[in-house]
Amino acid sequence: xxxxxxxxxxxxxxxxxxxxxxxxxxxxxxxxxxxxxxxxxxxxxxxxxxxxxxxxxxxxxxxxxxxxxxxxxxxxxxxxxxxxxxxxxxxxxxxxxxxxxxxxxxxxxxxxxxxxxxxxxxxxxxxxxxxxxxxxxxxxxxxxxxxxxxxxxxxxxxxxxxxxxxxxxxxxxxxxxxxxxxxxxxxxxxxxxxxxxxxxxxxxxxxxxxxxxxxxxxxxxxxxxxx
Amino acid sequence: xxxxxxxxxxxxxxxxxxxxxxxxxxxxxxxxxxxxxxxxxxxxxxxxxxxxxxxxxxxxxxxxxxxxxxxxxxxxxxxxxxxxxxxxxxxxxxxxxxxxxxxxxxxxxxxxxxxxxxxxxxxxxxxxxxxxxxxxxxxxxxxxxxxxxxxxxxxxxxxxxxxxxxxxxxxxxxxxxxxxxxxxxxxxxxxxxxxxxxxxxxxxxxxxxxxxxxxxxxxxxxxxxxxxxxxxxxxxxxxxxxxxxxxxxxxxxxxxxxxxx
Numbered sequence: 315x316x317x318x319x320x321x322x323x324x325x326x327x328x329x330x331x332x333x334x335x336x337x338x339x340x341x342x343x344x345x346x347x348x349x350x351x352x353x354x355x356x357x358x359x360x361x362x363x364x365x366x367x368x369x370x371x372x373x374x375x376x377x378x379x380x381x382x383x384x385x386x387x388x389x390x391x392x393x394x395x396x397x398x399x400x401x402x403x404x405x406x407x408x409x410x411x412x413x414x415x416x417x418x419x420x421x422x423x424x425x426x427x428x429x430x431x432x433x434x435x436x437x438x439x440x441x442x443x444x445x446x447x448x449x450x451x452x453x454x455x456x457x458x459x460x461x462x463x464x465x466x467x468x469x470x471x472x473x474x475x476x477x478x479x480x481x482x483x484x485x486x487x488x489x490x491x492x493x494x495x496x497x498x499x500x501x502x503x504x505x506x507x508x509x510x511x512x513x514x515x516x517x518x519x520x521x522x523x524x525x526x527x528x529x530x531x532x533x534x535x536x537x538x539x540x541x
Numbered sequence: 542x543x544x545x546x547x548x549x550x551x552x553x554x555x556x557x558x559x560x561x562x563x564x565x566x567x568x569x570x571x572x573x574x575x576x577x578x579x580x581x582x583x584x585x586x587x588x589x590x591x592x593x594x595x596x597x598x599x600x601x602x603x604x605x606x607x608x609x610x611x612x613x614x615x616x617x618x619x620x621x622x623x624x625x626x627x628x629x630x631x632x633x634x635x636x637x638x639x640x641x642x643x644x645x646x647x648x649x650x651x652x653x654x655x656x657x658x659x660x661x662x663x664x665x666x667x668x669x670x671x672x673x674x675x676x677x678x679x680x681x682x683x684x685x686x687x688x689x690x691x692x693x694x695x696x697x698x699x700x701x702x703x704x705x706x707x708x709x710x711x712x713x714x715x716x717x718x719x720x721x722x723x724x725x726x727x728x729x730x731x732x733x734x735x736x737x738x739x740x741x742x743x744x745x746x747x748x749x750x751x752x753x754x755x756x757x758x759x760x761x762x763x764x765x766x767x768x769x770x771x772x773x774x775x776x777x778x779x780x781x782x783x784x785x786x787x788x789x790x791x792x793x794x795x796x797x798x799x800x801x802x
Contacts, residue, residue, distance in 0.1 A: 320569070335615035343609045348568050348599075355568075355596035356560045359589065368596055373608065380616040385714060406553045442549070448554040471552040472559070493749070499548050500731030500752045506547030507729060510772070 320398065321345060328397050332384040341456070346401050351377065351401045357409035360473040375408045394444035410474060448538040452507050459498075462486075466495050467502070546733065561585065564597040580585040634792065664782045665765040667740060668706025671788035673760075674699055681778070690757060690791035693748060702787060703762055709740025714767035718774040719743055722757035722791065727774035734762070743773040748794045755796040 323331075323345050330338035354372045358364035364371075364384070379386050390400050456464065462484055469480040481491025561584065567577035574594050581590045676691035693699055703715070715734035720727040732746040742764055748754075762772055763777060765785020771777045780789045 320565075328776070331569055334614055335695065336544055336619070339617055340609060340613065347605060349565070350711065352560070352565050352568050353557065355564070356556055359596050362588075362592060364590060365595055370709070373611075373752075376608075376612055380612060384616075388722045394629065402670070403553045404559055406556055407549065422639070434689055443550050445554065448551055454754075455551075467548075468555070471548055485588070495747075497731075499546055500750070502551065503546050503729060503731050504752075522632060534794065538594045 315458050316415075317354050320349060322396050322398055324538075325397075328390075332387055333392070335382050341461060344400055347362070349398055349402055350405045353405035354409040355472070357406045360475055361413070361417075362414060367413070371409050371412050371416065374412050376410075378408060392507055394447075399445055412475075443506075451506050451509055454509060455502055458505060459501065462494065463498055463501065466491070468500055470495050546731065547796075564593055565699060568597045568599055570599050595619075663766065663784060665784045666781075667709050667711075667764060667785060667786050669703045669764055669786045669788055671762060671790055672702045672704070673790055673792065674701075676792070689778075690793045692793045692795055694795050694797055695748050695755065697746065698747055699751070699792070701742075701760065702760060703742040703764055703786075705740045710738070712767055713740055713742075713764055714770050715762060715764045716726075716770045716772075717743045718761045718777070719751060719753055719761070719772060720759040720761060722759060727761075728752055729773070740764075753792075753794050755794050757791060757793045759789050759791050763787050 323342055326340055327338050331342040351368075351372055352366060355366045387401075388405070390397060394400070405463055409420060428461065444536075455467070459467070465484060466480060469483075477491050477495055478488040481488055484491065487496065501502070561577075561581045563572060563580040566572045567574060572580075577597070578590050582680070585593070597739050609789060634800045662687060673691055676693050677697060701717070715736060717730040717732070717734060718727050719730055730744065730746075730751045732744050732750055735743045735745075737743075742762065751760075761777065762773060763785045765783070769784035771785075777787055
């Protein structure tokens with residue numbers, strides 16, 4: 315698994331922060347705040363009209379992550395990668411979902427705009443494949459999908475460009491591009507399901523991490539001489 | 542609860558892994574804006590580079606402090622005097638430290654037991670009813686044999702509604718599968734079920750959208766606790782203790798609308 319050149323907080327501090335420890339959250343923010351900002355920027359950078367809303371979306375992302383004692387982040391599974399990676403993925407998806415709300419303020423947004431979400435959540439909570447699994451999935455779709463499908467995937471789903479704009483560049487009508495982009499979801503899911511059937515992993519809940527950390531901390535508090 | 546598909550995760554992964562590192566470096570103050578723009582220009586169009594220069598500009602330390610403070614004030618309680626570091630350091634508290642440590646150890650051990658001992662998830666019973674939209678025979682007001690599955694032609698929109706017996710206000714999730722009657726092969730529908738705040742589940746799409754070719758299919762919709770939904774049809778258990786409701790109906794897909802002029 316590739317390592318980020320940016321530091322990670324120790325797991326016990328992450329657990330403390332997500333359990334409501336104010337000082338630990340301040341450390342978490344100092345450690346990951348700029349990466350969260352970068353993910354929001356990455357989510358909207360292909361759409362010029364969203365640039366003025368960077369800070370608003372960023373604030374909303376943090377607020378949504380911290381509600382109910384950081385509940386939306388409790389799905390973090392250390393077995394599937396670093397917290398930094400998890401937070402960046404969740405942020406990107408959340409920012410894309412929130413961006414549609416800002417688009418709607420200035421104009422009517424078509425339902426087939428890839429930024430439009432019918433849901434009130436980022437969609438990745440509790441369901442996040444590991445980085446290596448996603449790399450394998452990407453390699454698989456690259457070898458099995460044709461150029462048109464790959465172009466639609468990169469431009470519509472990754473970059474968030476409008477489907478009609480991408481369709482024009484591919485010589486497809488808007489309807490044809492829309493149908494094709496919709497079918498692409500099924501194609502990629504099928505490939506992902508096939509890969510998963512060759513060996514999946516059950517998530518390890520955060521509660522296990524908290525329990526291990528609690529025991530380790532207690533044991534480390536005891537010097538050789540008893541009280 | 543939105544049920545995400547692999548494409549959503551893969552899109553997030555690709556967007557982040559293809560972002561030029563130099564923008565993150567610039568945001569952290571490791572390289573200047575001009576250096577970042579020059580490096581990014583090698584792979585990205587000028588318009589995107591200029592926009593990224595704005596988006597990845599490092600925020601001021603004051604702005605970051607303000608944002609952090611606002612988040613702390615809104616979501617984290619101020620530390621009370623009991624948790625100050627000096628209060629734990631006095632020798633006279635050593636006995637209470639042992640007591641606290643013992644309690645914490647027991648709680649942690651109990652937590653581990655709870656996690657490691659296999660437990661069944663809570664049963665779910667929403668009393669859901671599945672309704673399918675009209676097939677083409679119904680739409681044309683022709684007599685349809687109720688013992689036969691509803692028939693849809695390939696371009697026809699199919700709507701599945703699952704309504705609970707009473708409004709379900711707790712978060713629920715849903716997943717849908719199609720099982721070929723002919724050979725029993727199954728796949729997960731590529732359409733994301735929509736769930737409103739009353740717990741009503743809707744799935745709308747054409748047979749192509751759902752990955753249904755011509756033939757007979759059993760549509761299986763599973764609604765229940767979000768973290769206990771099956772990932773594959775083979776994992777679906779239809780019993781009272783299951784953490785979800787399972788509803789199914791058979792449909793037949795025909796390649797064209799035979800009654801069309």
